[in-house]
Amino acid sequence: MILEIRTYRLKPGTTDGFVRAMREEAVPLLEKAGIRVVDCGASLASEDGHEEAYLLRAFASLGEHQAQEEEFYGSDAWLRGPREAIVSRIESYHSVVIEVTEEAVQALRRG
Structure with a gap:
């Protein structure tokens, strides 16, 4: 499994709206x-003192990660949907992609 850990540095006062839109x-x-x-x-x-948030996503492979991201971020559903509500609140972001076991992914799932 491939785990992407994405962190976001948010603009001041935008955390609640960002998390809700996400x-x-x-x-x-x-x-x-x-x-x-x-x-x-x-x-x-x-x-x-910066407001920050995170997104964890799992993929079967690096190739799947790249292909699914390209397709999603180029889609009308994203571009005409929540893109502005998300992007307008981000100051910067950073991603790290690591290899993990399915058990590790399950352990990180909330709920």
């Missing part, structure tokens, strides 16, 4: 597109 709008679209969302939410701690 959970209520973006995650359902990601899952409909076949992208496995493991978890997302606000960081429990801020770095140097």
Whole structure:
């Protein structure tokens, strides 16, 4: 399994709206597109006073990761859907992609 850990540095005062848009709008679209969302939410701690959030996604392979991302982020559903509500709140983001076991992915799932 491939696990993508994406962190977002958010613009001040936007955490609640970002998390709401992510959970209520973006995650359902990601899952409909076949992208496995493991978890997302606000960081429990801020770095140097910045508001931050995260998104964890799992993929079967690096190739699947690349193909599914390209397809999703180029889709009308994303571009005409929650894209602006998400992107407008992001100051910057960073992703790390690592290899993990299915058990590790399951352990990270919330609920």
